[in-house]
Amino acid sequence: MTKHHRFLITLFAGLLLLGGISCSTPQKAEVDLIPMPRSVEYHRGAFTLSPETKFYTQLPTEGKEALARCLEGTLLGSVPFADEATGNNGISLNLCDSTVVPEAEGYRLEIGKKGVTLSASTEAGLFYGIQTLLQLLNNGDGKTLPAVTIDDAPRFPYRGMHLDVSRHFADKEFVKKQLDALAYFKMNRFHWHLTDGAGWRIEIKKYPRLTSFAAWRPFEKLNDWWTGGRTFCDQNDPRAVGGYYTQDDIREVVAYAAERHITIIPEIEMPGHSEEVLATYPELSCSGKPYVDADYCIGTEKTFEFLENVLLEVIDLFPSEYIHIGGDEASKNGWRKCPRCQKRMADEHLASVEELQSYMIHRIERFLNEHGRKIIGWDEIIEGGLTPGATVMSWRGEEGAIHAVKAGNPAIMTPGKYCYLDAYQDAPSTQPMAIGGYLTLEKAYSFEPVPDSLTTEEAALIQGLQGNVWTEYMTTPEHTEYMIYPRILALAEVGWTPAERKDWKSFHTRALHAVQFLKEKGYNPFPLDKEVGDKPESMRTEENLALNKSVTHLYPYSKQYAGEGDQALVDGVRGGWMYNDDRWQGFLNSDIDVTIDLDSITDIKQVYAEFLQLKGPYVWLPKQVIISASTDGKEYTTLATVDNDISPEVETLQFKTFGWEGNAKARYVRYQALSNGIEGGWLFTDEIIIR
Structure with a gap:
């Protein structure tokens, strides 16, 4: 035949x-x-x-x-x-x-x-x-x-979905089921996130402990593992939860995907997100001890021997032109104190730990190139220098892709704002637990992968887009499908259909039919016909005394979550269900201290602002709010001191308004929100309202 x-x-x-x-x-x-x-x-x-x-x-x-x-x-x-x-x-x-x-x-x-x-x-x-x-x-x-x-014909050659099977394992039949749906909606890439700190999921014959130990943990849920010591256990431990794919499983799924014209791109994380490897083979870490480091030691040749041996077996299993090598969120902390890493930096004339990471990425890339493969990495691989042959997967916004294509490198768009399918897709109180963020079907559909700032030549280097499924809170197959569908269908149309042919109203109607079809086929999609929608307050302009008045920030807000900039807290625009909707203003590791000038001495009766808390992404309520007023901008009278009464240990999304009511005269209103001091923590508020 x-x-x-x-x-x-x-x-x-x-x-x-x-x-x-x-x-x-x-x-x-x-x-x-x-x-x-x-x-x-x-x-x-x-x-x-x-x-x-x-x-x-x-x-x-x-x-x-x-x-x-x-x-x-x-x-x-x-x-x-x-x-x-x-x-x-x-x-x-x-x-x-x-x-x-x-x-x-x-x-x-x-x-x-x-x-x-x-x-x-x-x-x-x-x-x-x-x-x-x-x-x-x-x-x-x-x-x-x-x-x-x-x-x-498709608009972009790369139309993909990523699935994290490290944090919660999904068996091969589940993967094949998703490949069926992806093919039906004309998607052609499956990014398989096979390794991460929470578990190693691919059999490597040279290193059998990766699947007899690093693939198993004595906790069913990731959060319990995270707070319970982050340890692993042997496969035969009665507490063991996890799993892995044999090499025969991998070959079966790869062939299954190929029959549906889907290329599987495997990801082997490095140098960070490698706790599971370093707990199993601590000699590859800077400390030499298990459960201490998350990043490979770049100063020892043992690290490169291990990674190259792993990649040789990966290459044998996956015919994909590209291998994804991660590269994201390496802490680099161990490298700063490690004598071997410091020696490597001196020997290679590297000025920073960022350049040390780049050294590792370049060296792995050369190895893969020698074996006929190319690398894709998350946008952190730009740091310390980008090699000409690397493809950048831009997740921290669009900036990584813009940087890459301006340097002549291909890029794939997957910004969290539009492409992270672990975010809430409807009013959080109606939804299962999610890590944070708010990504509706309409917002996913609104994504335009080619920024206006690019030239025609640069735009041609945007290869396409990808929806990412991170499974921190997705403990069951049903929950995972609920988060994937129908939002992946919006990205399928963004990747295939010419931009001028897109029509949200038409797509929404077609998506309703697709959801019903998927249900009949045994999938568990989000019930689009029962969508609640955004927070009611976000649908109207908040008329109040502070609207469009001058506001001064003592501490800078984050550029990543700037809202509308300097005037964001007095523009009358309330935030929606989540902090990433461009309406909330964020402050990282900082208090909020703003003063609003009402232009003239005014009778005031109420001052308040709303905050939100979500433990997963380290978004906290302030530990205390202080509201004060002044008629001259020099002498301030404290109107209220409000303490927070919600614990930072609460897992679910919380909203709380901190305010004052009474009678006072003021031209200047000062609003201070004090951080709870947790390192890496955020404060978010959307509007300071004065009546």
Whole structure:
């Protein structure tokens, strides 16, 4: 059997998995597809599958029989094969010349009253055209296809989803189930986060303790492990919770993904987020002791020997051109005191620990390049110098990608504000626990991956985008799916559909249908039809005496969470459910101390501001608020001192208003919110209101 024949068999196996669901909905003026195609031309009429409908392909008898077995049980399962092309009542699948369909993942679908012709110049294009056919059937009556001509191809070559299986393990069947859905919505990259401080998830034969020890912990939930000592245990310990993929599992999933034209990019974290490795092999750490360090020691050759041996086995398992090497959030603390790291810095003439990290990244990159692979890393790999061949995955906003493409490097957009699917997607009080953030379907859909500041040449280096699923609080498969869907569908359309073709109202309608389809297929999506929406206060302008008055900050606010800048606390705009909506103003490791000038001495009766607390991202309520007033800006009278009565140990999202009521005269109102002193802690407030 030829490679082409095997491909077409695999192609229709996808129909078995994702076909067969029909909804009794009338034909709409607009095709019910996600992502929306590049071009749709509508015609009169429709093509209806009947007992006489036949397939035509170039497959020989053996291939046709195999394909028929794959189609059993699907909407197309009863369609027989014709020995030669039929002009009427047929479905023709054609691999054509690139002059007809030039794009590698593009296709042309022609549906008329008499039949269907699907053409593509590559197997991937043919596959995506079949996903379109499947959606048209599944979203219609199961047998009628609208008469249309669709010319389609993706906007970006990289359309991905990341899944963290370190913090909470997901078995291979769960992974394959998500690959089915990603393929159905035309996504083509799966970033598999296989290692992190909470657990090692891939069998490495040279280092068996990585899966007999570092893959297991004596706690079911990550938070319990985090607060309970962060220790690991042997696989046969009765308390052991975790898991890993054997190399046979990996090969099975990689092949499964390839059949659906999804490339799996494995991630092996370095130099940080490596607590599980260093607890198992402490000689790779700066201290030489388990449970002390999170970063590999860069001063010892043992580290590079270990990483290179691991990567050799990873390369053997994954055919992906790229290997993700992490590179994010390394503390670098051990390196500053480690004699071996300091010697490495002196020997290599490195001026800082940032350059020491860059040394390690460059060295690993050379190793991978020598073995025919390239690296992707989180945007911290920019620090200390970026190599020409590296691809940057920009998660801390868009700045990393902008820096990369201006240096001539490819970049993938995955900023937390739009692409982190561990954030709340609706009113937090109605949702399961999340790490923080607030990312609605509409906000994910609004993402534009190409910043306006880029030239045409620079914009071409933006390869696409990725939705990230971090599983700190996702302890079950159902919860994980709830966080993925339908927001990943918004990113699928952002990655495929031309920007000028995007339409939120249309997408929302189509997403409602997609959620129902996913439920019928056994997924557990967020119930979009029951969405509560944003915080009511955020929907109106807050009229008050402080509105648009001059405000002075004694301590600077964070540039990352600036809101509308200097006037953010008096612009009348209240924050929503979470601090990352550009309406809350954040202060890191700092008190808040602001003074508002009311322009003239004014009778005031009320001063207040609201704060929020969420333990996961270290967002705290102030330990105390002091409100004072002055008529001359020199002598201040304390109006109120308000202490916080909510513990920082509370896990759930908290809102609290700190204020004063009474009677006073003031031109200047000073509002002080004191930090609780927890290192790395944030204070967030949205508006200081004076009445």
